[in-house]
Amino acid sequence: MEEQQHAHILVVDDEDRIRRLLRMYLEREGYEIEEAEDGESALEKALEGDYDLILLDLMLPGMDGIEVCRRLREEKATPVIMLTARGEEMNRVEGFEAGTDDYVVKPFSPREVVHRIKAVLRRSSATAFLSPEPEMHNVIVFPELVIDHDAHEVRAGEQSVSLTPKEYELLHYLARSPDKVFSREDLLRDVWQYEFFGDLRTVDTHIKRLREKLSRASEHAAEMIKTVWGVGYKLEVPKG
Template identity: 45%
Template structure:
């Protein structure tokens, strides 16, 4: 499958460099240089991932991310020159799946892209206890790994690929407590750092979406240990 990636950066030189890095890995790219142009190119629906700069004219990356999340779940890698934790949290809370600080090494960029695409379109393996491969049912939820969809009593719940990955992991082993490091290693497939609050942010957004649709607190925090889902 040839994945098509939207690269959005108002610095045309940076956008072109990112495009070259991605093309060298076999991806197809589309370029946009402001938020309005990015949203226009996304309307076609044939893009698989967006690499999105935060600081742009006309419409910044955070607002573009919000608007994308109103209609689509494609993975979003946010780029920013700001390295502070709160900037990362803001990007993740807005709906980004990952956050990369400029300047970055080309290998790190392509590794993040590969990880996001793998989670979004080929996540994991079916757990042994599934009655139907790729399908989990619990607490009124139907979680379908094959179609990457979640329903609550037949109502669809819109999740990003990362949120789906976390939910599927927790639901596949109900009652087991997963530490933030466990979740990060299994969903992100990357090395975990103690200061990483990425998991916490995604758990918070996932919990809010599930509670809004089901009225129940499905994900439990075991303080000092991690997170779990019980039947």
């Protein structure tokens, strides 16, 4: 995992004290850190630079973190972890709808931030080839949908589909067990790997975004992701 330790991270927060604290801990882990103190400069850096992850405060002067993430997602799938204050549950839901991959609640433990960053980097398309767990079947093929896990590439119809790390992981998880129904709680536990304390809408939001992206390339691929009302979701393989 040595390459992961050299990941390039953009830390965005309007409080200099928090930026210094995060820089100290993250540089200690071997990460290369850049900083931004407002939404406008953060978006400019994120679009022009080549970052492996962005640590983004939700409440920023001018353009807030949600808008930064929303605009970033129009052009890039760079992993984003949002920093939010307690009591901002609706803002966190908005953040997931905008394309955030994870969030950390303030006041936070720097060790928790490091743990979340490592988890997201492991799942990200930019560093997935570093995963030490070999996949026995690295390419999953369905009619209209191909998932190449070695390359972390998804093709729907004849087109490549750009997904965020979390969207990709959710699709891959469903595709590994076609026709099996997973509850939202199952997906939160197994895909997100920790409890979200009732934020089940997180799953719904990611499913919605996943369908939208697939449908731009192939309606048939998007229609494979089925809602099982009152239970959860499954990836249904077309019959015949």
